Amino acid sequence: MTHEEKRAWIRLFAAVVSYGVYLAVVLGRAGGRPLPDVPYATVLLWTVGASIAAAIVAEIVLGAVTPGASRAKDVRDREIGQRGDHIGQSFVVIGGVAAMLMAMGGWHQFWIANVIYLCFTLSAVLGNVAKIGLYRGGFPQW
Template sequence: MSYQQKSVSAVLAIQLLVYAWYFTHILSQVSELDIEQVEYKTLLMLMIGLIVVLSIVGQIIIAISKPSEAGEVDERDRQIGLLSSRVGGIVLIICVFSVLGLLMSGAQIFWIAQALIASLALSDIVMRVMMLIYYQRGV
C-alpha cells in the first residue's frame, strides 16, 4: 500500500468516526431538547478541529512508519485525486440541490445547516472511498 493510499485510508477512518460522533451528538440533543436550544455551532467547530488535528497526527504516524515514501505523489496519485474529486463533486451538487429543496419547503435553519454539513461530509467520504477503489481497481 502506497503512502497516499495509507493516508487516504487514515483520513477516511478519522472522518467516519468524527462525523458519526457529531451526528450522534446532534441527534441525541434533538431528541431531548427543542431545536432552538440545540447548540451545534460549538460541536461543528470541534468537529472541524478534530478532523484537522487527527488527520495531521495520522499523516505524521504514517510518515514516521516509512519516511522514504512520505509525501511521495506522482501522476497516478494526481489522476486518482482528480477522478475521485469529480465523483465527490457530483455527490455534492446533488446534495446541495436537495438542501435547496429543503430550503424551499420552509425547513428550519437548523435542519438546513445540518443538511449542508451532511452534504459536505458525504461528498468527502464518497471522494475518499472512490480514491481507494481507484487505487485498488486501477484507473
C-alpha cells in the same frame, strides 16, 4: 500501499468517525426535544475542526513512522486523486442545491446546516472510497 492511498484511508476514517461523534452528541442531547431545539453549532464546528486536525496529525505520524517511503506523486496518483475528487464533489453540489432550496422554503437553520455537513461528509467518504477502490481495483479506462 502508496502514500496517497494511506492518506485516503486516513481521511475516510476521520470523516466517518467525526460525523459519527457529531450524530451521537446531537442525538444524545435531544432527550425527546425536537432536533432544531438542540444546540448543535458548537458541536458541528468542533467535530469538523477535530476531523481536520486528526487527519493532519495522522498524516504527520504516517510520515514519521515511514520516513523512507516515497511521497512523490506519479501520473497514476494524480489521475486517481482527480477522479476521486470529481466523484466526491457531486455531494458538494447536491448539498448546496439542497441547502438553497431549504432556505428558500423557510426551513429551520438546523436542517440547512445539517444537510450541508452531511453532504460534505458524504463527499469525503465517496471521494476517498473511490480513490481506495481505484488503487485496489486497478485503473479503469473511462
